Amino acid sequence: MLQPPAFNYDSGIPGLELAELLSYAVQYAFGMLRIGAFILSAPFFAARYIMLPVRIMMSVILTLPVVNSVPMPPVDQLVALTAVPMILTELTIGLAAGLVLSIIFGSASVAGDRIAATAGLGFAAQIDPASGTSVPVVSQLFSLFMLATFVAVDGHLIALNILIDSYTLLPPGGPMNAGPLLAAGKEAVSYMFNFSVQLMMPVVSVLLLVNVLIGVITRSAPQMNIFSFGFPMTLTMTVVLLFFGAPVLGKACEWVLGSSLELMEHMFREMANG
Numbered sequence: 001m002l003q004p005p006a007f008n009y010d011s012g013i014p015g016l017e018l019a020e021l022l023s024y025a026v027q028y029a030f031g032m033l034r035i036g037a038f039i040l041s042a043p044f045f046a047a048r049y050i051m052l053p054v055r056i057m058m059s060v061i062l063t064l065p066v067v068n069s070v071p072m073p074p075v076d077q078l079v080a081l082t083a084v085p086m087i088l089t090e091l092t093i094g095l096a097a098g099l100v101l102s103i104i105f106g107s108a109s110v111a112g113d114r115i116a117a118t119a120g121l122g123f124a125a126q127i128d129p130a131s132g133t134s135v136p137v138v139s140q141l142f143s144l145f146m147l148a149t150f151v152a153v154d155g156h157l158i159a160l161n162i163l164i165d166s167y168t169l170l171p172p173g174g175p176m177n178a179g180p181l182l183a184a185g186k187e188a189v190s191y192m193f194n195f196s197v198q199l200m201m202p203v204v205s206v207l208l209l210v211n212v213l214i215g216v217i218t219r220s221a222p223q224m225n226i227f228s229f230g231f232p233m234t235l236t237m238t239v240v241l242l243f244f245g246a247p248v249l250g251k252a253c254e255w256v257l258g259s260s261l262e263l264m265e266h267m268f269r270e271m272a273n274g
Helices: 018-041 052-069 083-119 137-152 155-169 178-220 226-244 246-273
Strands: 125-127 134-136
Touching (some): 018 052, 018 155, 083 134, 083 155, 083 178, 134 137, 137 226, 178 226, 226 246
């Protein structure tokens, strides 16, 4: 009579124990906090037209090189109440990095809004797909131009590289110095107003001269209606200025992007040195 073969259950397929797998999952989720917070707050990544599952998958994939090269806190600390300050620290670092970029990116929107108000195009508004709010068309064009320049010069890859390098400068679970975060926020707001003035000033200054000229003409010839003469002239001059100023605007946007990425990297270095 045939006997069934004897199996050696001790020499099965190598694998992970459930407890060990859960510990890896907890450390992986902790390492994903900083990247996930950055993706939820940074320009281009936080746009409404990028679906939430896509952002989650981006966070999961970008965390792979981090957990393989940076040591994570022990699981005993991550499952205790002492992990709450560490979790808040990781979220704060990611959100601060994303908000610094978003604030400086707002300079394009502010510049477009002021140009639209000067040209009389403030009423021409539509829903911005990135923020979901109603903004002037010129402001939306400036924002899209900034995002297109950001992707064209690989600014999104540079920002992600700076963020991943921050795990080496600021190890997960370590203390955080909040001073550089506040300083970077104030500097980002200063950059936003400074860059917005520089972006809009060439167009606004010419439109101001055009409005003065229209005022002189309508004053000397009252039969020249400002709505039939001045408004079309202002719109035509605005389109011409934006068309011929597009190459210079691209260089200016690239300079703004470089300054924002430098500020983000400087913030991480100051936090590490402080």
